[in-house]
Amino acid sequence: MSSQPYELVKDKGLDEGVARLTPEKIAKVVGAVLESEGGARLKAYVDTCAHCGLCAEACHFFHSHDRDPRYAPVAKVKQTLWGILDKGGAVSPDYIARASRVAYTECNLCKRCAMYCPFGIDIAYVVGLMRRICHKLGVTPQYIQDTAHSHSATMNQMWVKDDEWIDSLMWQEAEARDEVADLRIPLEKHGAEIMYSVIGPEPKFRTQLIYQAAVIMHAAGVDWTMPATPGWDNSDMAMYSGDYEIMGRLKRSHFECAQRLGVKRIVMGECGHAFRSVHDVGNRWLGWRDEPVPVIHAVQFYHELITSGKIMIAKKFQEPVTFHDPCNIARGMGLHEMGREVARALCEEVVEMTPNREHNYCCSAGGGVINCGPPFRNTRVHGNKVKAEQLAATGVKTVIAPCHNCHGGLEDIIHHYKLDMKLKFLGDLIYECMEKPWN
Amino acid sequence: MNALYNFVSGPLVWIALALFAGGSAWRLWSLVQLSKKKDIYVHEYFSWPHALRSILHWIVPFANESTRKNPALTVVAFVFHLFLLALPLFVIGHVAMLDKALGLSWPTLPEGLADAMSFVVVGACVYFLARRLTVPEVKFVTSASDFVILALAAAPFVTGILAYHQIGGAQFMTILHMLSGEAMLVAIPFSRLSHMLYAPLTRAYIGSEFGAVRHARDW
Numbered sequence: 001m002s003s004q005p006y007e008l009v010k011d012k013g014l015d016e017g018v019a020r021l022t023p024e025k026i027a028k029v030v031g032a033v034l035e036s037e038g039g040a041r042l043k044a045y046v047d048t049c050a051h052c053g054l055c056a057e058a059c060h061f062f063h064s065h066d067r068d069p070r071y072a073p074v075a076k077v078k079q080t081l082w083g084i085l086d087k088g089g090a091v092s093p094d095y096i097a098r099a100s101r102v103a104y105t106e107c108n109l110c111k112r113c114a115m116y117c118p119f120g121i122d123i124a125y126v127v128g129l130m131r132r133i134c135h136k137l138g139v140t141p142q143y144i145q146d147t148a149h150s151h152s153a154t155m156n157q158m159w160v161k162d163d164e165w166i167d168s169l170m171w172q173e174a175e176a177r178d179e180v181a182d183l184r185i186p187l188e189k190h191g192a193e194i195m196y197s198v199i200g201p202e203p204k205f206r207t208q209l210i211y212q213a214a215v216i217m218h219a220a221g222v223d224w225t226m227p228a229t230p231g232w233d234n235s236d237m238a239m240y241s242g243d244y245e246i247m248g249r250l251k252r253s254h255f256e257c258a259q260r261l262g263v264k265r266i267v268m269g270e271c272g273h274a275f276r277s278v279h280d281v282g283n284r285w286l287g288w289r290d291e292p293v294p295v296i297h298a299v300q301f302y303h304e305l306i307t308s309g310k311i312m313i314a315k316k317f318q319e320p321v322t323f324h325d326p327c328n329i330a331r332g333m334g335l336h337e338m339g340r341e342v343a344r345a346l347c348e349e350v351v352e353m354t355p356n357r358e359h360n361y362c363c364s365a366g367g368g369v370i371n372c373g374p375p376f377r378n379t380r381v382h383g384n385k386v387k388a389e390q391l392a393a394t395g396v397k398t399v400i401a402p403c404h405n406c407h408g409g410l411e412d413i414i415h416h417y418k419l420d421m422k423l424k425f426l427g428d429l430i431y432e433c434m435e436k437p438w439n
Numbered sequence: 440m441n442a443l444y445n446f447v448s449g450p451l452v453w454i455a456l457a458l459f460a461g462g463s464a465w466r467l468w469s470l471v472q473l474s475k476k477k478d479i480y481v482h483e484y485f486s487w488p489h490a491l492r493s494i495l496h497w498i499v500p501f502a503n504e505s506t507r508k509n510p511a512l513t514v515v516a517f518v519f520h521l522f523l524l525a526l527p528l529f530v531i532g533h534v535a536m537l538d539k540a541l542g543l544s545w546p547t548l549p550e551g552l553a554d555a556m557s558f559v560v561v562g563a564c565v566y567f568l569a570r571r572l573t574v575p576e577v578k579f580v581t582s583a584s585d586f587v588i589l590a591l592a593a594a595p596f597v598t599g600i601l602a603y604h605q606i607g608g609a610q611f612m613t614i615l616h617m618l619s620g621e622a623m624l625v626a627i628p629f630s631r632l633s634h635m636l637y638a639p640l641t642r643a644y645i646g647s648e649f650g651a652v653r654h655a656r657d658w
Contacts, residue, residue, distance in 0.1 A: 039477025040470050041644070048637040051585050053577035057508050062576070069579035078580050115657050116505040118497060119638045120645030280652065289483050334654030358655045359504060 006070065006098070011375045013142030014100055021093040021137060029136045030089035038129060045121045046085060049074065055123060058116035060361045061106055064385035071383070073113035073123040076102050080130040100139045103130040105376040106383065109240070109367035110327040115358065124367075128242070135242030143373025147237040150200070152246050155230035155253050157200030157237055166228050168203035172211045180438050183218045185210070188261065189225035195263040195293075196226050197254065199235035199271045199404055206404075209269065212431040216302075219434060220310035224267075231257025234268050236277035240368025244285050251282030258293040265294040267301045270425045272328030272403035273366060280332060299335045299402050302342045302426055312435040313345060320349040321424075322394040324410065325360035326403035336360075339426070343400050346429045351394045361387050363401070365409025380409065381416045388417035402426045444610060447617040448536070455621035462628030463636055470640070481644050486651035493646020494639065496658035503658030512570070519563035522556045523592065527620070529553075530599075554603055557596045564593035584631065591626050594619035 034042075056062050056072035065071050070079070080099040084091055091099075109124040117123070134140060140148070150159045160168075166187065173185040186192065196217070202209050217224050226232060231253040238246035255278075258266050268274060278295045296304075305311040323343045330336040336357040343350050355361070364384035369376065391399060391414070399414075399421055401407055407423050414421045474481045496502045506513040527533055531547040538544040548556070567589055571581045598619050602612035626632050649657035 037477070040474030040481065041478050043473065044470060044637045044641050047631060048634045048641055050631065050634055051577065051580045051582075053574060053580065054505055054509065054512075056576040057505065067575065069576040072576040072579065074580050075576065114645055114649075115503075116508075118505065119634060120493065120497075120642045120657060122645055122648070284480055331649075331655050332653050336655075355504075358657075 008097055008101060009105070009375050009379060011101075011141050011372070013140050013145050014097065014104075017134075017137065017139035018093050018097045018100070021096060021139070023090065023092065026091060026093070026096060026137065027089040030084055030091075030133055033129070033133050033136055034085075034089075037132065041122070041125060042081075042129065045123075045126060046082070048119050049077075049121055050119075052118070055113040055117050055121075058113040060108075060110075060112075060364060060386050061383040064383050064387075071106065073107070076107050077123060077126050081126055081133075084130075084133070096134070096137060096139055099130060100134045100141075103127050103134060104141050104144070105369055105372050105379045107367060108327070108362045108364055108369050110362035111331055112327070112359070112362065115331075131240070131242035132244065133242070140241050141372040141376065143375075144237055144241050144368050144371040147371055148241045148243050148246055151236070151238050151250055155250065156233035157235045158204040160200060160203055160233075162228075162230065165203055165232060168207055169210065169226060172207055172214060176211050176214050180215060180218055180436075183214055185214045186225040187228045189223075191262045192225040193223040193264050194225070195258045195261055195266045196224050196269070197232055197234040197258075197266055198269040199274050200233045201235075201404060202269060209425065209427060212427050213269065215436075216305070216311065216427065216430055216434070219436060220305045222305075222310075225261060225263065227257045227261060229257060229260075231255075234266075234274040234278060235271065236274060236282060237368055237371050239277050239281050240273070240371065247277065247282050248285045251278060251286055254278065255292050263293070265296060266291075267296055268298060270298040270402040270404065270427060272326035272332070273368070273405055276328040276332050297329055297333065297335060297402075299329060299339045299342060299426065302430060303338045306342060306345050306430075311430060313433050314435040315433055317347040317398075317429055317433055319347075319398055320351050320396045321347045321398040321400050322351045322353050322391070322396050323356075324353070324363065324399055324401040324403075324406055325357055326401065326406045327360065327362050327366055329403065330360055331358050334358075339402055342426055343429075346426070346433050347400075351396050353390045353394055361390060363387065363403075363406040363409030364413070365405045370405060370408045370412075377412060381412050384409070384413055385417070388413050388419060391421060392417070392419055397421055399423050400426060400429065440610060440614075444614055447614055447621070451621055452617070455624045459624040459627055462625070463633075466628045466633060467636055467640075470637070484647050484652050485644070486647040489650025490643035490646045492650060493657055494642050496656075497642055505658075515563050515566050519560060519567075522560045522563075526553060526556055526560065526596070526599075550603075554600065557600050557603075560596045561593055561600065564589055564596075588626075588631055591619075591623050591630070591632065595623055 053072060053074060055074050059071060059073050061071035069075055079102045083095060107127045109128060111124045113123045114120060147157050150157055169185045176183045234254050236247055236250050238250060275297050278291055283291055323340055325336045364380040369380050397420060399410060401410055401423055402425060410423055500513050500517045501507050529548045530553045531550060534544050534547045571577050571585060595616060598612055598616035601607050602609055602616050627635055645657055649655050
């Protein structure tokens with residue numbers, strides 16, 4: 001409960017950032033951010049909140065900590081921006097030390113609380129604004145800051161050099177050719193129907209996903225390409241660190257890449273936060289109401305391939321599975337039904353978790369929390385005991401999660417709570433179950 | 440006492456009404472102006488069907504997950520707000536005064552019913568107070584202003600009951616009743632009671648975002 005002391009997890013980026021702060025600097029940065037970016041929404045939210053506590057019910061951190069009031073969404077606002085507004089920016093470096101941890105590592109910006117507030121207050125927006133202040137103060141967790149640096153220097157999340165990117169694609173093409181003799185991963189094909197974009201970790205850690213995507217594209221006879229230049233990475237950790245200037249550069253480079261190639265649309269891999277960035281946040285920062293090149297998520301694309309018969313399912317996955325709704329594509333794009341339809345087309349039995357769809361519990365990796373790295377692993381794993389309980393209650397051994405972050409987060413939860421479960425992407429199952437005409 | 444009575448039941452009523460109406464209009468107008476300047480998304484993504492859909496799901500009790508999860512609070516909060524709005528408009532004393540001043544009148548609530556409803560409102564305030572003091576997640580975010588606002592809302596009803604039952608001196612209580620009612624009116628635009636003005640806007644906005652941009656439900 002709240003009487004327990006709160007221990008600040010050590011983090012080089014946060015600790016050294018806080019050590020450099022002075023009250024004057026805090027007041028100056030807070031004033032500048034609120035003046036330029038804190039507008040009508042912030043004012044309405046702060047003046048409207050009745051402190052009723054109904055949002056608490058929404059938060060997985062709150063439930064996982066036995067209803068500790070410190071983890072209620074409104075309490076997170078109280079411990080961050082609320083205190084700053086009350087004191088007109090006159091808070092101490094110690095206050096920022098606590099507030100930065102709350103904003104970066106105890107909230108996944110999953111927006112579930114917006115659905116439990118009678119006034120529809122978007123608390124994730126308020127917490128995001130706190131992160132923006134922290135970024136401007138130079139107080140960001142080291143790991144996510146490193147990622148933002150990578151974005152800035154290389155236009156991708158993982159310091160993948162330009163030649164390494166092309167190399168990874170050619171390597172996967174070569175691998176896949178053992179299985180499908182005439183498979184290509186088209187690079188820089190101008191005027192293709194589709195540009196396929198992925199997140200930085202795909203070439204870096206999960207290269208087999210690019211292999212699988214290529215096989216799926218090949219089987220479906222899709223006219224596609226991947227870019228050979230920066231802009232191939234659709235991910236965006238700068239959005240979560242509060243570095244909106246870098247976020248804008250990233251989104252611009254992603255869309256300009258597609259425009260340079262003259263493709264009709266972008267299909268993105270199974271990632272949630274990147275979809276939020278292209279659909280919801282980065283585009284707005286750049287002043288684009290909608291995406292300048294239509295973007296669809298892998299779930300939409302797979303649905304299209306399966307319902308149009310371009311991909312035939314040879315044999316359904318026999319074991320029962322459960323389907324995890326990634327926040328950014330369920331609450332963020334309403335793809336929960338489509339995701340289930342794809343899962344049902346591929347699997348004999350889909351067992352539901354409760355709550356689900358828009359009311360799903362976040363994986364606790366989202367909102368950049370997993371990207372804050374190992375120091376905060378326990379913060380997020382302990383903060384999501386409810387997810388482990390929810391997963392265990394299904395009694396199944398396979399979890400489908402069409403989002404990279406969710407994979408990272410759920411993997412840690414499954415391991416920590418000793419659940420006997422494995423994770424799959426929809427792409428894994430399509431690759432496994434589809435008819436391969438060349439066989 | 441008579442002079443004071445005449446003042447609070449005469450000019451002060453008009454001053455309070457003017458401050459309430461003018462203040463509310465100003466708060467709403469300035470918020471909309473600010474949003475045009477700094478939160479253009481609000482206007483770009485605004486969608487009437489989704490805004491109304493969201494409002495509908497939140498003004499009907501138990502039409503959303505949040506109210507279903509808190510049945511007791513839901514019943515108390517809905518009844519409280521309904522009575523709080525209906526009583527001042529339909530209580531016989533108010534309508535009679537308005538009739539005398541402007542020649543305007545409309546149907547009124549039977550006196551006994553109005554009295555019972557007032558007790559319900561005060562009871563609801565006691566419930567809110569108890570909730571603030573005992574529910575950890577509410578207590579954690581409660582500050583002095585929350586008690587002040589609750590007191591502001593409760594005062595016209597407490598004094599109304601006392602005046603009606605002639606406890607503590609009818610004229611004195613009536614004066615207190617009028618003063619507290621006027622204080623509450625003025626506080627609406629200038630305190631967090633302004634949720635009365637802003638809630639439809641914040642709801643409409645999140646409804647638009649969830650419905651028109653995210654293609655998801657927000658209830």
